[in-house]
Amino acid sequence: MxxxxxxxxxxxxxxxxxxxxxxxxxxxxxxxxxxxxxxxxxxxxxxxxxxxxxxxxxxxxxxxxxxxxxxxxxxxxxxxxxxxxxxxxxxxxxxxxxxxxxxxxxxxxxxxxxxxxxxxxxxxxxxxxxxxxxxxxxxxxxxxxxxxxxRARIFVVNTNLADAAQVATISDYGSLGDERWRGKLCLSSSSVQGNRSLIAYLIKSHGVRNAELIVRRWQANLATTIFDDDSELLQAVADGRCPIGIVDSNDLAMFTRDRPDAPLAAQWFAAGSPVYLxxxxxxxxxxxxxxxxxxxxxxxxxxxxxxxxxxxxxxxxxxxxxxxxxxxxxxWRRYVADPMSVSELGYFQEDAAKLAERAHYP
Known part of the structure; x- marks a missing residue:
């Protein structure tokens, strides 16, 4: 192997x-x-x-x-x-x-x-x-x-707004459902493939019920309406409309390459938990x-x-x-890749779409 x-x-x-x-x-x-x-x-x-x-x-x-x-x-x-x-x-x-x-x-x-x-x-x-x-x-x-x-599905934080101590406690994707992030989270649409596959990853890792709880808690913590794509989300975090969001690592890299002065940083899980690839x-x-x-x-x-x-x-x-x-x-190389086969997540794509609909995640 x-x-x-x-x-x-x-x-x-x-x-x-x-x-x-x-x-x-x-x-x-x-x-x-x-x-x-x-x-x-x-x-x-x-x-x-x-x-x-x-x-x-x-x-x-x-x-x-x-x-x-x-x-x-x-x-x-x-x-x-x-x-x-x-x-x-x-x-x-x-x-x-x-x-x-x-x-x-x-x-x-x-x-x-x-x-x-x-x-x-x-x-x-x-x-x-x-x-x-x-x-x-x-x-x-x-x-x-x-x-x-x-590429990894990661958290992006506005370094001027996000509390460093709170950010340091992030241990996995479910952490953004904690009450401490109430009114602070930005999300792009569930139709963004990165989000759809992330939900599939959560289903595979935690089961349908727990994955849905995570998504519903995200929804409860929203700072503003859902964005159409990651580019809009990155702009919102950079502009200070929310201190934290979920994006693809390459989208963040491209955004900061074009705007090196943007107050943005990638956040990896404090406990070294695996991220979705x-x-x-x-x-x-x-x-x-x-x-x-x-x-x-x-x-x-x-x-x-x-x-x-x-x-x-x-x-x-x-x-x-x-x-x-x-x-x-x-x-960013310090993240730990989950050994789960990425091809397995294909089987959960339809379940992910149904979960997003049930959770009223547009």
Whole structure:
């Protein structure tokens, strides 16, 4: 069994971006071809594109694009990239049926990865190299997808408003239901996938009844109305509308990168309790025209430096435990990863949605 804890090493962001620029500058234009909707559904079959791989990605082009460019530079393999909303990409794959032109499909959270598995999007990848690079708790039990990057669902505090002594007592997610936080908590919508999967995590960890009690206590402690997304929540905490909230670690990292003077800090559990991890993952599609090429790309994406490149562009942690991590989030490496398999949380997604509805958590 591979390691289930994250032993992060450091690699400054500047070094990583310099590496990208140097690699890209040593060759002709290797930028992945961005396909339109019509083009993505009219890619020629395998015989006509044996040296190309088609990637469908729900992640942003700014995160995956430079990494695929480096792959083409290193291997000579052309990559056709389609970036779109998850639901639209799945619809394209399902419309094409057995003639799918997507070889590799990247989804950005556990909920979407579970949905893709349920809709028979992926095929198993029996690669010893990928298995050696990605720990068991960060991949599907049937090897249908493997994590590329990791982020944690954490607390963000306004350092000017939050009482340091109270913050120091936070021991787990249930702590924000304590009466001491009455009228002080900010939450984003339960439809935010990070919250939906966090509720699934609570159900898996504590059972439905106790998980619902935690969510109801959160609701009782709200400082203001529910926000549509984490970006709005971060703005509210920074502006002082509430001293504490729950967000993804990469969203906080991006916000403070753009606003370094914002009075925000990440809060990890005082007792070293595990935090919920979400992942961006990738898998070879069931009807891939070029499955061997897609598998080779997945092996490369999960290897050390390429995995670090992908993670740093999203200010996330690499899924490969031996890949270096960006120095800007080094101070957050002290969290302890829960050895629970993230793929197991897919089974609790529907229960999480029902719980949120019962608790009147919009």
């Amino acid at each position: 591979h390691r289930t804890s994250l032993d992060f090493r450091l690699w400054p962001m500047g070094v990583i971006f310099l590496a990208i620029l140097l690699v890209a500058g040593c060759s002709e234009d290797n930028t992945p071809t961005q396909l339109t909707d019509e083009e993505s559904e009219a890619v020629e079959p395998t015989a006509a594109r044996t040296r190309s791989v088609v990637v469908y990605a729900a992640s942003s082009n700014s995160q995956i694009g430079p990494v695929l460019e480096a792959y083409t530079t290193e291997t000579g393999t052309k990559v056709n990239l389609v970036v779109d909303d998850y639901a639209k990409l799945v619809a394209k794959i399902e419309r094409s049926g057995g003639g799918s032109v997507a070889d590799l499909f990247i989804a950005t959270n556990v909920g979407d990865l579970w949905h893709a598995v349920e809709n028979d999007i992926y095929r198993p990848v029996y690669s010893t190299l990928v298995a050696d690079q990605i720990s068991e708790n960060l991949r599907d039990a049937e090897k249908l997808w493997h994590a590329l990057s990791i 979400d992942v961006t993952g990738a898998g070879v599609t069931r009807h891939a025209e070029n499955p061997d090429g897609a598998t080779a790309l997945l092996e490369w994406l999960t290897s050390g430096q390429p995995n670090a490149l992908f993670a740093v562009l999203g200010l996330e942690f690499p899924a490969n435990p031996d890949a270096p991590v960006d120095v800007s989030i080094e101070r």
